[in-house]
Amino acid sequence: MFGKLFGSKAQAATVRITPAEISFIVPAKQTILQAALDQGLAYPHNCRIGSCGSCKTRLVSGQVRELTDKSYLLTEAEMADNIILACQSVPRGDIVVDLPRFSAAGPRHDVVATAATIGALTRVTSDIMALELALDSAITYTAGQYAELGLPGSAETRHYSFAEAPQQAGNLQAKFFIRHVPGGAFTDWLFSAAKAGDKLTLRAPFGDFWLRPGTAPLIAIAGGSGLGPVKAMLDQARADKLLRDVILLFGVRTEADLYALNELSNMARNWPARLEFIPVLSAEPAGSNWTGKRGFIHDVLAEIPRDKLARHHGYLCGPPIMIDRAVQVMREAGIGDDHIFYDAFTDKSSLATAA
Numbered sequence: 001m002f003g004k005l006f007g008s009k010a011q012a013a014t015v016r017i018t019p020a021e022i023s024f025i026v027p028a029k030q031t032i033l034q035a036a037l038d039q040g041l042a043y044p045h046n047c048r049i050g051s052c053g054s055c056k057t058r059l060v061s062g063q064v065r066e067l068t069d070k071s072y073l074l075t076e077a078e079m080a081d082n083i084i085l086a087c088q089s090v091p092r093g094d095i096v097v098d099l100p101r102f103s104a105a106g107p108r109h110d111v112v113a114t115a116a117t118i119g120a121l122t123r124v125t126s127d128i129m130a131l132e133l134a135l136d137s138a139i140t141y142t143a144g145q146y147a148e149l150g151l152p153g154s155a156e157t158r159h160y161s162f163a164e165a166p167q168q169a170g171n172l173q174a175k176f177f178i179r180h181v182p183g184g185a186f187t188d189w190l191f192s193a194a195k196a197g198d199k200l201t202l203r204a205p206f207g208d209f210w211l212r213p214g215t216a217p218l219i220a221i222a223g224g225s226g227l228g229p230v231k232a233m234l235d236q237a238r239a240d241k242l243l244r245d246v247i248l249l250f251g252v253r254t255e256a257d258l259y260a261l262n263e264l265s266n267m268a269r270n271w272p273a274r275l276e277f278i279p280v281l282s283a284e285p286a287g288s289n290w291t292g293k294r295g296f297i298h299d300v301l302a303e304i305p306r307d308k309l310a311r312h313h314g315y316l317c318g319p320p321i322m323i324d325r326a327v328q329v330m331r332e333a334g335i336g337d338d339h340i341f342y343d344a345f346t347d348k349s350s351l352a353t354a355a
C-alpha cells in the first residue's frame, strides 16, 4: 500500500536457479540475463533481444516485469507453464527459476573490460578475416565462449567467439574468425580500413557453449566462421588428451571458402582417440576437381547410420538454418536435447547491443 501511495522504488533482487542451486543478484531495472552475463554465468542465451527463445526459463516463484510480448515466441503450453524469456524479464523482487540446461559445472569467469590493439589481420577467405588482438588486461575464458568487441567511443558492440583454446593462467592475446557482413559498420571497417595498431575495446567472456564432461563420441559441426569456437573447443580437448572419438563436419560454400585446413589436419593427426574431418561444400561448381562431400551438412549427417549417430553428443556453431536442420537430423536419430549444444552465430555477428 505504501508503495502505491509513494511510488515503489526499483530494487535489486536475488535470482535462485534450480536445480543447479546457484543464486545471483540482479541490480534494479536489469534483466535476469544481463545480470547473469555481467557476473560471468553461462546462462543459456543467444540473441539477447527476445527473438530466439534460447533463454526460455520457467518461473517457479516470484514475479517479473516483461519488456516485450513473449506470446509470439512461446506456445500456449509454455505460457501456461510460466515460461519467461530471461533476456526480457526484470525481477519484481526475489524469484526462483527452473533451468535444467544451466549447469553448476559450467564456466564462471570474471567479466573483464579491456583495451585491445590489433596485432594482425589475415584474410583467410574472401569474406572471413582472422583478427588477432593484444589485450591490455588479461582475461580468462572457456573454449567455446565469446567476447564483445567495439570501437573506442562507440556504444555499439559485436559478439565474436574465441578461435583458440585459452591459456589457463590468463590471456593477453585473443584470436577471432570474423565474417564480413556487407553494410555492417564494424565488419565494413574491419575489412576495408582496419590495420595493425588500431585500438578496439573488448569485454569477455560470455556464452554457454562449452564442452560438457562425458565419454560419448562427439559430432562437431561448424559452418563458415562458426569454425572458431568449435576449433577452440577441440584444441582444448586435445590439450586435455580427451579420449573421445570425433566426427568434425565443416560446411562452407566452395573449396575456396575452406580455411584453417593445416590446423585441422594437424588436429586430426594428433587427436588422442579418432577424429574424422569431413569438409562439406554446398555450392562447389559441378565440374570442379573437388572429390569430397557436396551438399548440406544435414544431408551428410543423415548418411551416418542412425544407431551410430545416436551414440554421439552434438556441438554445433554456424548459421541458424544449418543448426536447425542438423539438430532435426540428430533428434530423429535419437540424440536427446540434453546432449545437443549449439551457438547460432548469425544473430551475434549482425546485431548491435548497447554496451
Ligand code: FES
Pocket (backbone or CB within 6 Å): 044, 045, 046, 047, 048, 049, 050, 051, 052, 053, 054, 055, 056, 085, 086, 087, 088
Ligand atoms: S530470446 Fe532471450 S536470448 Fe534470444
